[in-house]
Amino acid sequence: MSKIYDYVFYSIYRNTSITNKSIPDWSTIIAISILLAINIFSILIYIEYDIESIGEKGFGVIPLILVGINFLYFLKNKRYQNILNGFKNQQNKLFWDSIVLTYACASVFILFQILEIGLKTTLLMTGFIALTGIIPYLFRKKK
Helix, strand or coil, X not given: CHHHHHHHHHHHHHHHHHHXXXXXXXXXXXXXXXXXXXXXXXXXXXXXXCHHHCHHHHXXXXXXXXXXXXXXXXXXXXXXXXXXHHCCCCCCHHHHHHHHHHHHHHHHHHHHHHCCCCHHHHHXXXXXXXXXXXXXXXXXXXX
């Protein structure tokens, strides 16, 4: 399971590092934490958990806790460097990157559908997420 999580980091890091040369590791950690928070909130809403009991502060604290956990997991002892090196020669990167992008799009799509935001807005946001994943891939240097 951690190998899947590591590949999600790797895939997002590769896209992030194209546009963010200064801190792609932190940007990736924030992106993964937001995705996980979206998943958590989707599950809580779906099971009809009393979201109001979390409160406004809870909605800020949950992503911050996830950032802290991801910081410890990826940046402590520079573990992310081992992850980047470990997947450098990975086969079928396009396929696996597509899976990661589908996961991100599905996470946003499901949350918006559960919140009954409207199909047009849901598709626009999902399309935006897809574009942010595809555009950096198009500008990636070929090796």
